[in-house]
Amino acid sequence: MVDVAADLRAALPRALGPIDVQTLSEQVNxxxxxxxxRDEATTRLATAVGDADRSRLLGVRSVAHRMLKDLSAAETDAATSLRHADTAGTDLLLSPARARLANSLRMRGDYVEADRLFALAEAGELPRRLIGRVRVGAALSCIAQRRLTEALLHLERAMEHTSDPATTDHMAPALELVYRLAAEGFGPQPRGWAERARYPAPRRFQDPRSGKWGFLDHERRPAIPPTFTEAGDFRGGIAAVRERAWGAIDTEGQLTVPFLYDGLSTPLPDGRAVVGFVDGVAVVDRRGAKGLVNRGGKLILPPHYRxxxxxPAGYAVxxxxxxxxxRDHSGEELIPPRFDRDEVLRRLDTRIEADEGPL
Incomplete structure (x- = not known):
C-alpha cells in the first residue's frame, strides 16, 4: 500500500530552521x-478513505498548522489523526500521531497531557529513530516545566536511539537551554514511565494463597480480581488471560476476546514471543493451528496456519x-506462499512505512 503522505512529510523539513529557544518550537524559513x-494535504484528504491514509494526511496538516502558529487547528487535526490511528491500531501509526498531538498540546501549555502522550508514543514495536524523535519532544516539554534532570534523561535516551541529523539538530539547542537554566536548579525528581503515562494500565500480580493472577492499580490495590490461571501484561490496553482457555480483557476487566483458545502468544521477527497483543493483534492457537485475532476479538486470519x-508491515504465515x-493488515495476500521464513521477513522489511516526517 502506498503511503499517501510520505512525500509531504519529507518536504516539510526543507522549510524548517533550528529550534527557537524562547518558544521551544521550530523556526520556519x-x-x-x-x-x-498544508493545502496539498487538504486536497488529498478529500479523496482519502482508509483510517491509515487519513491519519497520515491529518498528521502532516497538523504539523503545518503548528509551524504556521495556528495552534487550535493543529490540535484539532492532531486529535483526529490519533483517532484514525487508534482505529487502524498499528504502532507505526499510533506513535507519531500521539507525538504530534503531544507537541501541539505542549505548545499550548497543556504539559500534563503532552507528557502522557509522549510516554505512550514510546510504547510498542517501533524503529529506534522514531523513539529518539519522540524523546526529544518529551525533553522540550520537560524544559518548559523546568524539569531539567528529566529533560537530560530524555535527551540521553534520544542520543542512544538515533543519529538522525534532524533529531540531533534539535538536541543541541535543547541541551544549551538546559545548562543555561540549570543555574536556577534542576527541578523535580524525574518521573518513571508509568507516572508520565499516568498509569495507563493495571499491573499483573499473583495471589499467594490461590496462585491465581489478577491486576493491581498504581496504588497497589486490586483493580481486577485474581481469577485467572495465567495472565500476560497489558499491551495496547489489552491483556491475555486464561481461565480454562485463553482470551483477553481490557483495563476495566471486560472480556474483549472470548475464552476460546489453547494459546495466545505472539511471535515477533527477532525470535521473541509476547503473551498477548502486538500492534493490536495476537496469534491464537486452536487445536494446534494458528490464527490471528484483533483487540475486539475479530478473527483477521482463521486458525489454520502452522x-x-x-x-510491522504485515503477517508472515x-x-x-x-x-x-x-498477509497484509486486512488479511489479504501480500506475498505468495512460496518462500522460506527469512526471505518473507526480509521482503516485509522492505515494505515498512516508517514515519520520517517532523513530529
Missing part, C-alpha cells in the same frame, strides 16, 4: 512552502507445506 504543503509471525507467505 519559508511559511509559503509550509502553507502549500505458524504466524507479526511484523506458514501454510504448513514448508513454505511461507505473508
Amino acid at each position: 519559508d511559511p509559503g512552502f509550509v502553507a502549500a504543503v 505458524d504466524i509471525v507479526v511484523h 506458514d501454510n504448513g507445506a514448508a513454505t511461507w507467505g505473508a
Whole structure:
C-alpha cells in the first residue's frame, strides 16, 4: 500500500530552521512552502478513505498548522489523526500521531497531557529513530516545566536511539537551554514511565494463597480480581488471560476476546514471543493451528496456519507445506506462499512505512 503522505512529510523539513529557544518550537524559513504543503494535504484528504491514509494526511496538516502558529487547528487535526490511528491500531501509526498531538498540546501549555502522550508514543514495536524523535519532544516539554534532570534523561535516551541529523539538530539547542537554566536548579525528581503515562494500565500480580493472577492499580490495590490461571501484561490496553482457555480483557476487566483458545502468544521477527497483543493483534492457537485475532476479538486470519509471525508491515504465515507467505493488515495476500521464513521477513522489511516526517 502506498503511503499517501510520505512525500509531504519529507518536504516539510526543507522549510524548517533550528529550534527557537524562547518558544521551544521550530523556526520556519519559508511559511509559503509550509502553507502549500498544508493545502496539498487538504486536497488529498478529500479523496482519502482508509483510517491509515487519513491519519497520515491529518498528521502532516497538523504539523503545518503548528509551524504556521495556528495552534487550535493543529490540535484539532492532531486529535483526529490519533483517532484514525487508534482505529487502524498499528504502532507505526499510533506513535507519531500521539507525538504530534503531544507537541501541539505542549505548545499550548497543556504539559500534563503532552507528557502522557509522549510516554505512550514510546510504547510498542517501533524503529529506534522514531523513539529518539519522540524523546526529544518529551525533553522540550520537560524544559518548559523546568524539569531539567528529566529533560537530560530524555535527551540521553534520544542520543542512544538515533543519529538522525534532524533529531540531533534539535538536541543541541535543547541541551544549551538546559545548562543555561540549570543555574536556577534542576527541578523535580524525574518521573518513571508509568507516572508520565499516568498509569495507563493495571499491573499483573499473583495471589499467594490461590496462585491465581489478577491486576493491581498504581496504588497497589486490586483493580481486577485474581481469577485467572495465567495472565500476560497489558499491551495496547489489552491483556491475555486464561481461565480454562485463553482470551483477553481490557483495563476495566471486560472480556474483549472470548475464552476460546489453547494459546495466545505472539511471535515477533527477532525470535521473541509476547503473551498477548502486538500492534493490536495476537496469534491464537486452536487445536494446534494458528490464527490471528484483533483487540475486539475479530478473527483477521482463521486458525489454520502452522505458524504466524507479526511484523510491522504485515503477517508472515506458514501454510504448513514448508513454505511461507505473508498477509497484509486486512488479511489479504501480500506475498505468495512460496518462500522460506527469512526471505518473507526480509521482503516485509522492505515494505515498512516508517514515519520520517517532523513530529
